[in-house]
Amino acid sequence: xxxxxxxxxxxxVSPGERATLSCRASQSVSSNLAWYQQKPGQAPRLxxxxxxxxxxxxxxxxxxxxxxxEFTLTISSLQSEDFAVYxxxxxxxxxxxxxxxxxxxxxx
Amino acid sequence: QVQLVQSGAEVKKxxxxxxxxxxxSGYTFxxxxxxxxxxxxxxxxxxxxxISAYNGNTNYAQKLQGRxxxxxxTSTSTAYMELRSLRSDDTAVYYCxxxxxxxFQHWGQGTLVTVSS
Numbered sequence: 001x002x003x004x005x006x007x008x009x010x011x012x013v014s015p016g017e018r019a020t021l022s023c024r025a026s027q028s029v030s031s032n033l034a035w036y037q038q039k040p041g042q043a044p045r046l047x048x049x050x051x052x053x054x055x056x057x058x059x060x061x062x063x064x065x066x067x068x069x070e071f072t073l074t075i076s077s078l079q080s081e082d083f084a085v086y087x088x089x090x091x092x093x094x095x096x097x098x099x100x101x102x103x104x105x106x107x108x
Numbered sequence: 109q110v111q112l113v114q115s116g117a118e119v120k121k122x123x124x125x126x127x128x129x130x131x132x133s134g135y136t137f138x139x140x141x142x143x144x145x146x147x148x149x150x151x152x153x154x155x156x157x158x159i160s161a162y163n164g165n166t167n168y169a170q171k172l173q174g175r176x177x178x179x180x181x182t183s184t185s186t187a188y189m190e191l192r193s194l195r196s197d198d199t200a201v202y203y204c205x206x207x208x209x210x211x212f213q214h215w216g217q218g219t220l221v222t223v224s225s
Contacts, residue, residue, distance in 0.1 A: 001170065034211035036153075043203055043215035044145075044153065055213060087153055091210025095141065095158035095167045102152045 002026055002090050006100035012108040015078050021103045023071040023088035032092040035064055035073045038102075039084045047086075048073065075105075083107050110134040112204050112216035119222045120194050127190040128219045130204030137185035138162045141207035144178060144189045146200040147218075154200075158207055159187060194223045 003026040013019045023033070031051040036044035046055040048064035051071060061076040075082055088100040115129040130142065144156040157168035159178040166178050177190045187204055202219045205212035 032210055036212075038153075043218055044212070046211060046213050049208075049211040089153075089155075089211065094210050095143070095207065096169075097143070097155040097158075097210065099145075099153040099155060 001096075002029060002093065002098050004088055004090055004098050004100035006086075006088055006103045008103060009101070010104045010106060012106050013078055014108045015080060017078055017108075019075040019078055019082075019105055021073040021075075021086055021105070023066075023073070023100050025069045025071075025090055025092075028068045029090040029092035031067045032090055032094075033064075033066070033071050034089045034091065035062075036087045036089065037082075037084045038087065044087065078105075080107075110206065110214045112206065112214055114202075114204060114216040114219045117220040117222070119224065121225055122194055122196065122223055124194050124223075125190060125192040126194060126221050127188055128202050128204075128221070130187040130189075130216050132161075132185045132187070132206070135206075137180075138182055142178070142180070142187040143205050143207045143212060145203045145205060145212075147203070148197065148200040151200075156189070156202075161187065191221075194221075196223050199223045 005024045007022045033051045035048040038044040052064045063074045065072050085102045087102050111133045113131045138161050141160045143158045159166045161180050179188045204216040206214040
């Protein structure tokens with residue numbers, strides 16, 4: 001099973017600043033990596049797929065990069081609505097998937 | 109628009125079974141698979157398994173093998189997830205999601221399953 005490890009567990013950033021979230025795979029997943037945002041009481045929301053392609057309706061301040069085993073989600077200028085938990089998910093071994101444990105992005 | 113509407117909350121005793129439904133609309137049901145994902149209280153997301161709505165092929169997470177069964181009814185565009193021999197650590201919100209080749213653009217609203225004696 002491919003293990004996905006996210007860091008940090010919690011990230012404290014001020015509104016307007018940049019946030020950088022990391023995700024590492026235990027083995028190469030090529031570019032088969034997605035990012036989700038989840039707010040309390042809501043289902044996850046797809047942000048990025050294919051490591052760097054924004055999903056429909058996702059603002060340009062969200063960007064994804066990386067391939068192989070190292071991936072990054074960057075939020076260029078944090079808005080109040082961006083404070084949430086973020087998960088990465090690999091889908092390289094379709095249809096056998098794993099999620100990272102999540103990064104909580106909180107207001108500093 | 110694509111919608112996935114799940115059945116309501118359930119309370120079950122340890123050892124019992126639960127069956128959650130996920131009714132799809134707004135797209136051709138057999139064109140996409142459905143994955144099930146669960147989230148225990150205060151915890152992260154756990155992928156449970158996948159079913160092809162086209163031919164019923166399945167793939168389950170290893171830790172749930174033998175306890176979970178996923179099925180579909182193409183006549184009603186509904187997917188089902190049955191989990192047996194429930195334990196307290198199966199208490200979670202269960203989500204269905206449309207599988208777009210590995211990632212999930214559309215999700216159900218979630219179904220809370222509580223396992224308690």
